[in-house]
Amino acid sequence: MATNSIAPANVARLSDDRISHDLLHPVFHTSRRFYLIALLLTVPILAAIGAFLYQAYAGIGVAGITRPVFWGFYITNFVFWIGISHAGTLISAILRLANAGWRRPVTRCAEAITVFALVIGASFPVIHLGRPWLFFWLIPYPSERGIWPNFRSPLLWDFFAIGTYITGSLTFLLLPIIPDWATVRDKASGWRKRIYTVLALGWRGTPREWRRLEMGMRIMAVAIIPVAVSVHTIVSWDFAMAPVPMWHSTVFGPYFVAGAIFSGIAALIIAMAFLRKFLHLEEYLKPIHFDNLGKLLLLMSLLWIYFIFAERLTVWYGNQTSEMAAFWSIQRGKFAILFWTMVFCNFLIPFPILAIKKLRTIAGTVIASVTVVIGMWIERFLIIVPPLEHKYLPYAWGNYRPTWVEITITAGTFAAMALLYLLFVKFVPIISMWEFKAGQHVPPPSPERISALSPVQPGLQSTLPATDSEA
Amino acid sequence: MNAIYGLFTDSDSAGQAVKALRMASSRLHIKADGIVVISPEPIEERIADLPKERTPMPWLAALGGVLGGTAGYMLATFTQRTYPLPTGGMPIVSLWPTGIVMYELTMLGAILTTLITFLITARLPNYRKQLYDPGISDGKILVGVADPDCNCRAELEQQLYQEGAQLVKEFSNRRSDVEGEGQS
Numbered sequence: 316m317a318t319n320s321i322a323p324a325n326v327a328r329l330s331d332d333r334i335s336h337d338l339l340h341p342v343f344h345t346s347r348r349f350y351l352i353a354l355l356l357t358v359p360i361l362a363a364i365g366a367f368l369y370q371a372y373a374g375i376g377v378a379g380i381t382r383p384v385f386w387g388f389y390i391t392n393f394v395f396w397i398g399i400s401h402a403g404t405l406i407s408a409i410l411r412l413a414n415a416g417w418r419r420p421v422t423r424c425a426e427a428i429t430v431f432a433l434v435i436g437a438s439f440p441v442i443h444l445g446r447p448w449l450f451f452w453l454i455p456y457p458s459e460r461g462i463w464p465n466f467r468s469p470l471l472w473d474f475f476a477i478g479t480y481i482t483g484s485l486t487f488l489l490l491p492i493i494p495d496w497a498t499v500r501d502k503a504s505g506w507r508k509r510i511y512t513v514l515a516l517g518w519r520g521t522p523r524e525w526r527r528l529e530m531g532m533r534i535m536a537v538a539i540i541p542v543a544v545s546v547h548t549i550v551s552w553d554f555a556m557a558p559v560p561m562w563h564s565t566v567f568g569p570y571f572v573a574g575a576i577f578s579g580i581a582a583l584i585i586a587m588a589f590l591r592k593f594l595h596l597e598e599y600l601k602p603i604h605f606d607n608l609g610k611l612l613l614l615m616s617l618l619w620i621y622f623i624f625a626e627r628l629t630v631w632y633g634n635q636t637s638e639m640a641a642f643w644s645i646q647r648g649k650f651a652i653l654f655w656t657m658v659f660c661n662f663l664i665p666f667p668i669l670a671i672k673k674l675r676t677i678a679g680t681v682i683a684s685v686t687v688v689i690g691m692w693i694e695r696f697l698i699i700v701p702p703l704e705h706k707y708l709p710y711a712w713g714n715y716r717p718t719w720v721e722i723t724i725t726a727g728t729f730a731a732m733a734l735l736y737l738l739f740v741k742f743v744p745i746i747s748m749w750e751f752k753a754g755q756h757v758p759p760p761s762p763e764r765i766s767a768l769s770p771v772q773p774g775l776q777s778t779l780p781a782t783d784s785e786a
Numbered sequence: 787m788n789a790i791y792g793l794f795t796d797s798d799s800a801g802q803a804v805k806a807l808r809m810a811s812s813r814l815h816i817k818a819d820g821i822v823v824i825s826p827e828p829i830e831e832r833i834a835d836l837p838k839e840r841t842p843m844p845w846l847a848a849l850g851g852v853l854g855g856t857a858g859y860m861l862a863t864f865t866q867r868t869y870p871l872p873t874g875g876m877p878i879v880s881l882w883p884t885g886i887v888m889y890e891l892t893m894l895g896a897i898l899t900t901l902i903t904f905l906i907t908a909r910l911p912n913y914r915k916q917l918y919d920p921g922i923s924d925g926k927i928l929v930g931v932a933d934p935d936c937n938c939r940a941e942l943e944q945q946l947y948q949e950g951a952q953l954v955k956e957f958s959n960r961r962s963d964v965e966g967e968g969q970s
Binding site: 482517 | 797822823824825826827828829830832836837839841843844847858862865866871873880883884886887889890891893894896897898900901903904905907908909910911912913914916917918920922923924925
């Protein structure tokens with residue numbers, strides 16, 4: 316396989332047998348711990364389902380959303396989860412196109428996050444509906460009612476954008492799984508063999524199949540990047556198209572995309588740390604992967620603080636009465652605690668951890684990522700609720716307080732994400748085996764290539780750890 | 787179909803075997819497309835003698851994008867004209883919202899076309915019994931000859947062993963031939 320990385324000859328390579336054994340172990344062996352964790356996660360999910368059914372029965376009034384705040388926890392969760400979904404497909408596509416050798420153990424972990432986060436995120440507009448059983452009214456189809464969705468509404472753009480992104484992400488995830496399912500098929504027996512025989516689609520590994528797969532993945536990688544960017548831009552337009560103080564801003568598109576990638580990378584680091592710990596993937600998910608992703612997280616943290624500053628400075632400088640009411644409620648009013656917690660979580664804590672090389676360890680990047688995920692959820696909340704509480708006319712101002720229904724459903728979705736990921740790991744090798752093996756078989760660099768590189772970057776041979784063999 | 791094949795442990799010896807079979811193709815009556823290679827990972831760049839094929843996939847993806855975009859334009863314009871909503875003097879069919887729907891459906895068209903083209907051109911799904919060996923999943927590379935000349939079987943077997951095959955086997959997808967091995 317073509318790669319631009321250099322594999323030092325002295326780095327120990329894992330054998331194909333060892334890779335198959337390590338990565339297929341979770342698929343073929345189910346520990347008690349798996350059942351226990353699955354059971355623990357099921358409890359909040361059932362509670363969330365119960366809360367949702369109660370809301371459907373009793374009416375949307377049991378949620379805290381009321382005039383003038385009609386978007387509360389549910390839309391916060393929608394934006395948050397769509398943002399988390401940017402972890403996978405976008406990062407994976409960029410790394411694939413850049414042909415970064417260290418991507419190999421990371422891509423599938425990331426792509427799976429995208430698909431599950433999108434499914435969870437997309438469910439929130441439905442949960443948010445007063446009559447969720449009529450959700451299909453959002454779909455443009457010729458009905459006898461004569462009611463068509465408004466194509467000028469960003470909510471309908473969401474439908475198209477998220478629909479395209481889910482389709483693309485699912486394709487991007489499933490295509491490279493086919494060869495691995497074929498491997499599972501060959502190793503399995505009984506009912507497992509029957510299931511994986513169907514899933515593998517009769518894959519054999521002929522040059523024709525490999526060529527088509529690689530070409531398909533290249534096209535998908537090119538197509539999915541603009542789709543991913545468009546999705547969160549359109550989510551931002553749900554707000555920016557509305558004449559609400561602090562929403563009607565041109566910076567919202569890139570601000571949301573940057574925030575989405577920021578929270579997405581953080582979620583990916585957390586997921587990778589769990590996989591490394593519980594599936595004993597220390598030989599695959601190495602400190603270098605966390606280090607590289609930590610650097611990306613650092614970059615996004617800086618970008619995030621830049622956007623926050625730019626957005627707030629513009630509002631403050633404009634000094635419009637309606638905007639300042641929302642602005643001050645966030646800066647020094649009742650939302651100030653949340654605002655400064657967000658700044659701490661998204662910048663003041665992760666920045667030193669990620670900027671100082673000694674602190675950018677696995678534990679360090681995980682701590683930074685946890686704070687970023689918390690901070691980004693708060694950020695979504697602060698974008699939505701304070702401006703809605705302070706619309707243009709002061710007599711229409713109000714307060715929002717989430718109820719137990721919203722809190723239970725929110726908690727349930729975090730558990731659902733974890734459970735879906737856990738089940739995925741049970742049925743699919745979480746690291747792409749064929750890609751990882753291909754990386755192991757990259758021949759060591761020729762002496763000419765090393766000498767050609769060394770004058771430009773002295774010591775490259777010893778400091779280039781993100782290679783196929785080490786990745 | 788029947789075949790005789792060898793399992794190789796590395797791409798170098800598999801590449802040598804492909805080269806040797808190609809050179810001996812007239813002597814062993816091997817058809818032009820009779821040499822089969824199956825591998826657990828892409829090895830095209832390591833085996834120079836594999837036939838290079840062009841695929842129309844990128845062009846078809848672009849075509850799918852154009853069709854998707856056209857469908858998006860038609861959906862947005864037809865529905866807005868059929869069920870016109872009051873727009874306060876603004877155009878019924880406006881460029882920006884229509885453009886967004888068009889853009890998303892352009893990408894959806896390209897993605898779906900890529901997926902369909904991949905499945906068709908890679909000939910998947912295919913659940914019939916085909917030349918295959920489960921050893922491929924253990925990292926072996928299969929190099930074989932499809933429908934070999936009956937008189938040359940022994941010579942072929944010898945050639946494959948000579949090039950470094952760890953094991954040489956026969957395959958048949960006919961029920962009467964019990965020697966064959968393949969994916970069920």
